[in-house]
Amino acid sequence: MSLLVLGSTGTLGRQIVRRALDEGFQVKCFVRNFRKAAFLKEWGAELIYGDLKLPQTIPSTLYGITAIIDASTTRIADFYKADRIDLYSKKILIKAAKLAKIKRYIYFSIFNARNYKNIPLVKLKVQVEEELINSGLNYTVFSLCGFFQGLINQYALPILDQQSVWITKESKSIPYIDTQDIAKFAIRSLSIKATENSLFNLTGKYAWTSSEIIELCEKLSGQKSRTSIIPIFALQFMRKFTKFFQWSWNISERLAFTNMLLEEQSFELSMDKVYSIFHISASDINTLENYLEEYFSRILKKMKELNEQNQGTSYLDTF
Numbered sequence: 001m002s003l004l005v006l007g008s009t010g011t012l013g014r015q016i017v018r019r020a021l022d023e024g025f026q027v028k029c030f031v032r033n034f035r036k037a038a039f040l041k042e043w044g045a046e047l048i049y050g051d052l053k054l055p056q057t058i059p060s061t062l063y064g065i066t067a068i069i070d071a072s073t074t075r076i077a078d079f080y081k082a083d084r085i086d087l088y089s090k091k092i093l094i095k096a097a098k099l100a101k102i103k104r105y106i107y108f109s110i111f112n113a114r115n116y117k118n119i120p121l122v123k124l125k126v127q128v129e130e131e132l133i134n135s136g137l138n139y140t141v142f143s144l145c146g147f148f149q150g151l152i153n154q155y156a157l158p159i160l161d162q163q164s165v166w167i168t169k170e171s172k173s174i175p176y177i178d179t180q181d182i183a184k185f186a187i188r189s190l191s192i193k194a195t196e197n198s199l200f201n202l203t204g205k206y207a208w209t210s211s212e213i214i215e216l217c218e219k220l221s222g223q224k225s226r227t228s229i230i231p232i233f234a235l236q237f238m239r240k241f242t243k244f245f246q247w248s249w250n251i252s253e254r255l256a257f258t259n260m261l262l263e264e265q266s267f268e269l270s271m272d273k274v275y276s277i278f279h280i281s282a283s284d285i286n287t288l289e290n291y292l293e294e295y296f297s298r299i300l301k302k303m304k305e306l307n308e309q310n311q312g313t314s315y316l317d318t319f
């Protein structure tokens, strides 16, 4: 089976490519920058040029493809509106997939998306879900919360660097999940008929508050954090302000997610039914404790080695 992975240089996409190659799939990556994607080629994937803001580049990338896994989304630093990538190009991709008789289309949405259609990026997700459902393609949609990998920049690095960790008072518990586990479900779904034309919520085993994550990082790093509380109205003001300028449109769209903090959100944490459909055991799913423990032990070991090297250099330099 030949897979086309969009968003393959991203946090989730690269894990999907890794998993698919490990399981023996032929993987083609839809990329707009070959230099940035060189590591995927080294892993054994084939790179195909495509840019979602240039829809004419889409159809030819589908030649010889059996299934599409779309993990692409607008980058915060890009200078165009999210709907160009997260809606219009997706509609074109879905139409092209139908014409190319693609056997399976896998898409990633946002948990409880239908409850947050007032958030622009979430609304786009719902629109793409609907487009897929009505397309006649065999689709599987995974609705996700937050990724373990995103917590490194948000909490782990500032704590190691003795920088402020910014949190809001209205912090909600979120059942973060490891992108390697999401990749496991996505690839497994290709061989399970019961996952066709279905939507699955994927969550981690436990919903974490910001304070709990900070406490865990402090324990594993041996460092005390410097936590600063940012009032939610300040984020909402920033959102309105950044909406004025083209360069900050995508920042504004991301800040719109603060609306979620103001509303009650309930997560169904029991994944038993999903595990059973995918023949995946709960013990195969990573925990945040385990993920962060591995991260900190790796980085603290590296820091110790660098410290020893630097001490060695300064000692030699004195002669």
Ligand SMILES: NC(=O)c1ccc[n+]([C@@H]2O[C@H](COP(=O)([O-])OP(=O)(O)OC[C@H]3O[C@@H](n4cnc5c(N)ncnc54)[C@H](OP(=O)(O)O)[C@@H]3O)[C@@H](O)[C@H]2O)c1
Binding pocket: 006, 007, 008, 009, 010, 011, 012, 013, 030, 031, 032, 033, 036, 050, 051, 052, 053, 070, 071, 072, 073, 074, 075, 085, 108, 109, 110, 111, 144, 145, 146, 147, 150
């Ligand atoms: N991150 C989260 O916590 C979260 C939560 C819920 C759902 N999701 C969903 O999960 C999926 C993966 O998210 P992620 O955080 O892994 O994304 P990400 O790290 O931001 O990566 C985005 C990917 O999309 C690609 N892309 C952006 N614009 C493109 C264009 N014009 N043409 C071709 N490719 C383009 C990027 O390529 P370049 O490297 O070239 O920029 C990159 O590979 C998305 O659908 C996202 O909405 C994410």
